[in-house]
Amino acid sequence: MDSRRPPLAPAFRSLPEYVRHWAETTPDRRAFTFVDHPAPHSRGVHRTLTWRRLDLRMRAVAARLTAEAEPGARVAVLCPQGTEYVVGFLGALAAGLVAVPLFPPGLPGQGDRLTAVLADADPAVVVTTGASLAGVRELCEGRAVRVLAVDQVPDAAADDLLGPALPAGRPSASDGTAVAYLQYTSGSTRTPAGVEITHANVVANARQALSAYGADTRQVTCVGWLPLYHDMGLVLSVAAPVVRGLLSVLMDPVAFLHEPVRWLRLLAAHPRALSAAPNFAYDYCASTVTEAQKAGLRLDGVWALINGSEPVRPGTADRFHAAFAAQGLVPETHCPSYGLAEATVFVSAARPGQPLRGFALDRDALATGKALPARPDDPRAVLLAGCGAPAGQRVRVADPVSNVALAEGEIGEIWVQGPNVGRGYRNQVRQTRRVFGAVLADATADRQDGSPGAWLRTGDLGTVLDGQLIVTGRLKDLIVVDGRNHYPQDVEATVQDAHPAVRRDRLAAFGVPGGSGERVVVVAEHPRTVPVADIDVPALVRTVRAAVSARHGLRLSDVVLVPPGTVPRTSSGKVSRALTRERYTAGAYAVEGLG
Numbered sequence: 001m002d003s004r005r006p007p008l009a010p011a012f013r014s015l016p017e018y019v020r021h022w023a024e025t026t027p028d029r030r031a032f033t034f035v036d037h038p039a040p041h042s043r044g045v046h047r048t049l050t051w052r053r054l055d056l057r058m059r060a061v062a063a064r065l066t067a068e069a070e071p072g073a074r075v076a077v078l079c080p081q082g083t084e085y086v087v088g089f090l091g092a093l094a095a096g097l098v099a100v101p102l103f104p105p106g107l108p109g110q111g112d113r114l115t116a117v118l119a120d121a122d123p124a125v126v127v128t129t130g131a132s133l134a135g136v137r138e139l140c141e142g143r144a145v146r147v148l149a150v151d152q153v154p155d156a157a158a159d160d161l162l163g164p165a166l167p168a169g170r171p172s173a174s175d176g177t178a179v180a181y182l183q184y185t186s187g188s189t190r191t192p193a194g195v196e197i198t199h200a201n202v203v204a205n206a207r208q209a210l211s212a213y214g215a216d217t218r219q220v221t222c223v224g225w226l227p228l229y230h231d232m233g234l235v236l237s238v239a240a241p242v243v244r245g246l247l248s249v250l251m252d253p254v255a256f257l258h259e260p261v262r263w264l265r266l267l268a269a270h271p272r273a274l275s276a277a278p279n280f281a282y283d284y285c286a287s288t289v290t291e292a293q294k295a296g297l298r299l300d301g302v303w304a305l306i307n308g309s310e311p312v313r314p315g316t317a318d319r320f321h322a323a324f325a326a327q328g329l330v331p332e333t334h335c336p337s338y339g340l341a342e343a344t345v346f347v348s349a350a351r352p353g354q355p356l357r358g359f360a361l362d363r364d365a366l367a368t369g370k371a372l373p374a375r376p377d378d379p380r381a382v383l384l385a386g387c388g389a390p391a392g393q394r395v396r397v398a399d400p401v402s403n404v405a406l407a408e409g410e411i412g413e414i415w416v417q418g419p420n421v422g423r424g425y426r427n428q429v430r431q432t433r434r435v436f437g438a439v440l441a442d443a444t445a446d447r448q449d450g451s452p453g454a455w456l457r458t459g460d461l462g463t464v465l466d467g468q469l470i471v472t473g474r475l476k477d478l479i480v481v482d483g484r485n486h487y488p489q490d491v492e493a494t495v496q497d498a499h500p501a502v503r504r505d506r507l508a509a510f511g512v513p514g515g516s517g518e519r520v521v522v523v524a525e526h527p528r529t530v531p532v533a534d535i536d537v538p539a540l541v542r543t544v545r546a547a548v549s550a551r552h553g554l555r556l557s558d559v560v561l562v563p564p565g566t567v568p569r570t571s572s573g574k575v576s577r578a579l580t581r582e583r584y585t586a587g588a589y590a591v592e593g594l595g
Contacts (some may be wrong), residue, residue, distance in 0.1 A: 013176035014199040015242050016058060016094035022245045023055035030247050034082040035266060037255040044251075044262065049083050051245070054090075060153050061091025063161035065125060068146050069097055073124035074182065076100040077229070078136050079150060080129060081252045085228045086238055088127040088150045089181070093199070094161070097125075099181035100194070101229040104132040105139045109568060117184050117192055118143070120426070176200030182426055183231050183341045193431065195341050196423040204392070205344035205420035206239040212349040212391035213274055213304050213335065215244060220303050221270035222248040225256040225263055226277070231345040232308055236276050260285045261293040264324070267302050276306035276337075278573060280505040282316050286323035300328025304335050304352035312336035312385040312471075313493070314358040331356060338387040338471050340458055342435065344420045347458075348395060348469045350388035357386035357468050363552070366472065367484040369411040371463045380551060382490055386468030393418025396440065396455065397463055400475060403441040406463075411485075413475055414462045415440075415455040435459075477577050479511040481518050486552060488577055495522055498547035501535045503527045506567050508580040512557075519557035522548075523580050523589060528564045537561055560589050 012018050022031065031051045035044040049057070065075060075092040077099055079085040092099035100121045105114060118126075123145055128136040130149045137147050180202055182194035210216040222241045226233030228250075241248040249266055256263050264285065267273040282305075307317065317334045334356050337349040350356065360381040365372035374381035393416060397406045400413040415438060424432030438455040461478070462471040473487040480486070491509040496502045507524035522544065526532055541559045548554050566589070568579040583589060 018242045019055050022051040027052035032083050032248050034250045056158050057087045058090045058094050059158035059161045062094035063157045064153050065095040069124040074098045074100050074121045076123040076126045078104045078128045084129045084150045098179050103229050105135045185341050194426040201344050202239050206243040208392040209240050209346045220272040220274045223266045223273045223275045225251045225253050231341045235345045261289045268298050272303040274304050279316050282320040286319045297327045302333050305333050306335050306337050308337045314383050314385045336385040336387045343416050348387050348390045359384050371409045408464050411463050414458045414460045417455050421456045494547050494551050495544050498544050499540050501526050508575050508577045510577045510581040521558045523560045525564050
């Protein structure tokens with residue numbers, strides 16, 4: 001049944017309208033499948049919703065929510081990964097309310113963030129599941145909020161809500177300009193900001209992603225383990241398949257971390273699989289999936305694998321594809337991409353079927369804001385992957401101080417303009433004006449280019465070379481020493497390659513104020529498999545300092561080796577350099593290595 005290509009859908013203005021369309025035209029096709037792994041070595045238990053069933057459950061939850069919340073109220077989604085999460089999210093949208101994609105209590109290291117976001121969003125209702133109900137009620141104790149278990153709402157409640165039409169006076173999901181949900185940014189030291197994403201924003205971005213990855217005219221299967229509260233997980237595993245009528249196969253992020261081959265098995269089991277993962281996941285698979293697990297695994301049917309880290313490392317793609325070449329995986333499936341929550345998620349992407357475009361850039365030139373070519377074998381070359389071309393939107397690189405548009409090959413802040421750019425931050429007028437209201441210094445030339453108006457300042461640095469967007473790092477993370485720019489991820493790569501007792505992708509390089517300028521510090525975890533007592537820490541510090549000095553011309557003021565799990569991460573899994581810096585300056589780290 002599912003091998004047939006779904007008919008092309010008319011252009012609707014909201015996700016609930018698409019759900020209703022597919023329920024009417026292809027009711028028995030599979031819409032969402034959650035693959036549960038209840039035991040350590042489980043091969044997976046599949047739970048599936050058809051489009052007819054999804055529509056019924058969405059309307060039932062929407063009907064209950066309309067009775068619980070006033071128009072315009074927020075609905076926090078604190079469901080575990082699974083089909084109930086999808087139903088709760090879409091039910092909030094169908095009710096004309098504003099969804100707030102979050103996670104249930106208990107996520108390691110994220111308790112404070114969950115509390116802060118709930119305080120900022122001020123939801124009228126929290127939706128969860130029966131299994132998580134007790135913990136969510138405890139979290140919400142003392143708050144003026146109602147708690148609803150999605151899986152305890154009877155099907156019969158759907159009779160109170162027929163289609164996307166709502167009682168008079170409510171903002172309709174079919175109104176594309178209304179806010180659909182708040183996408184909270186990962187945040188670090190401040191209260192995370194909630195980006196207002198409209199119905200039109202998410203539909204536009206879903207269509208942009210489908211077009212960029214060739215899924216607008218092909219029958220693909222979306223396979224994902226990224227959390228649904230994360231912008232990429234939400235758009236790629238929920239919005240895009242809903243807009244196109246595709247099957248979305250979900251699994252829990254924890255199930256992937258415990259046994260990464262589970263993800264690869266799902267990719268192999270579904271024709272033309274389209275999936276996404278951060279950079280570390282590809283390295284993780286390459287280093288941990290055993291030869292025994294590879295036996296019988298066929299990956300020649302994979303359509304596209306999206307790498308959305310900043311920046312994407314060509315070496316990671318090379319290692320991943322070398323590890324699974326015997327399983328039929330071809331390098332052209334790897335699609336480096338760029339995006340951010342303020343633009344819903346997707347901005348630019350390399351297209352499937354095309355070779356990965358790697359760029360070797362001169363490190364010294366990068367330090368002065370220029371992207372000049374270098375020999376790939378030059379030890380001082382910086383290797384970066386091109387993130388393709390914009391997907392249905394405009395991108396400019398501008399000087400972050402003067403707002404002047406820069407020429408190709410000049411490093412500046414990446415600016416974005418398009419129908420996917422959110423309305424702004426909830427209740428943050430000044431920050432919204434600064435981030436979402438940028439204007440190029442030569443506004444006349446901008447108007448002559450065809451699209452006058454405000455631009456989104458991404459806070460990311462990059463350039464354009466040969467039609468490819470190249471992301472070099474975050475503006476706020478840039479380390480400036482003696483007038484030269486150093487990218488922390490570049491320093492981190494050198495550190496983790498210098499000594500085997502530095503845990504890969506679990507370290508942070510940052511600058512702190514010093515008496516004679518900015519000092520550079522590295523805080524790094526050691527591997528779980530290597531006790532600190534077995535590490536010659538002074539020798540490690542000497543080796544790391546020598547490698548960074550030779551490659552970057554930098555003196556590390558301090559190198560701190562800390563236990564596994566000590567370097568803080570954002571809710572999306574990225575290392576939080578800002579929070580690591582804050583903890584370091586507060587003296588929170590026990591210095592196991594001398595500075």
